[in-house]
Amino acid sequence: MANSVLISMQDDIPEPAWFENVEPFVQKTLNHLGYDGEEISILFCTDAFMQNLNKEYRHIDSSTDVLSFENGDVYTDEKGTEWKNAGDIVISLDMLPVNAAYFGDDEDEELKRLLVHGILHLNGMDHGEEHIEKGCKPVCEMLSKQEVLLEKLKHEKIMAV
Numbered sequence: 001m002a003n004s005v006l007i008s009m010q011d012d013i014p015e016p017a018w019f020e021n022v023e024p025f026v027q028k029t030l031n032h033l034g035y036d037g038e039e040i041s042i043l044f045c046t047d048a049f050m051q052n053l054n055k056e057y058r059h060i061d062s063s064t065d066v067l068s069f070e071n072g073d074v075y076t077d078e079k080g081t082e083w084k085n086a087g088d089i090v091i092s093l094d095m096l097p098v099n100a101a102y103f104g105d106d107e108d109e110e111l112k113r114l115l116v117h118g119i120l121h122l123n124g125m126d127h128g129e130e131h132i133e134k135g136c137k138p139v140c141e142m143l144s145k146q147e148v149l150l151e152k153l154k155h156e157k158i159m160a161v
Contacts, residue, residue: 003030003038004083010045013093018159022115025158029116032149033123038086040122042115047094065095066114068121089118108159109150116146116153 005026009015022042030038047063055061057069071087091114100110125142137147 003027003035003040005030006039006041008041008043010043010049013044013046016093016159021158021160022111025112025153025156026115026119028156029119029149029153032152033119035086035119035123037081037083038122039083040086040089040119042089042091042118044091044093047092050090050092050095053090063092063095065099066091066118068118070122070124072124086119086122089115089122091115091118106159108157111158112153112156113146113150116149120146 003026005023007019007022007026009019026040026042030036030040050067051061051063053067054064057067067090069088069090071085073085074082075085076082091111096107096110096114099114100107103110103113105113120142125145127140127142
């Protein structure tokens with residue numbers, strides 16, 4: 001089987017040139033993780049939109065780089081195929097350059113980090129209070145797995161057009 005990846009932009013944001021490269025990267029990521037039959041949606045948005053989501057769902061009145069809304073429901077489509085609705089990932093495009101500058105990476109690397117991070121959250125992983133910090137090796141299982149996977153995917157490009 002395969003995975004289903006739905007990608008969209010906040011209504012008032014035009015699709016960037018690299019938009020069509022996101023789905024193949026996510027598919028490769030899901031394959032590396034051994035996930036099969038998952039349905040994931042990804043929305044790219046502004047900081048203002050993200051701040052509203054963060055305030056509504058986490059009661060934090062500020063923006064963040066990525067939010068994951070895990071679902072986990074299983075359903076069967078009209079062809080009889082069973083799917084796991086893994087959930088939704090929301091990524092703030094405004095935070096990409098900020099995070100990239102902090103980590104000393106380019107925006108492509110940061111986008112890959114946010115996508116992998118969101119996917120791991122949708123599949124039940126959590127990092128508690130630990131976050132990736134510049135120059136520090138992660139300790140928790142989720143963030144360690146994230147960094148190992150990013151190393152395996154380092155030659156993949158999303159923003160290269």
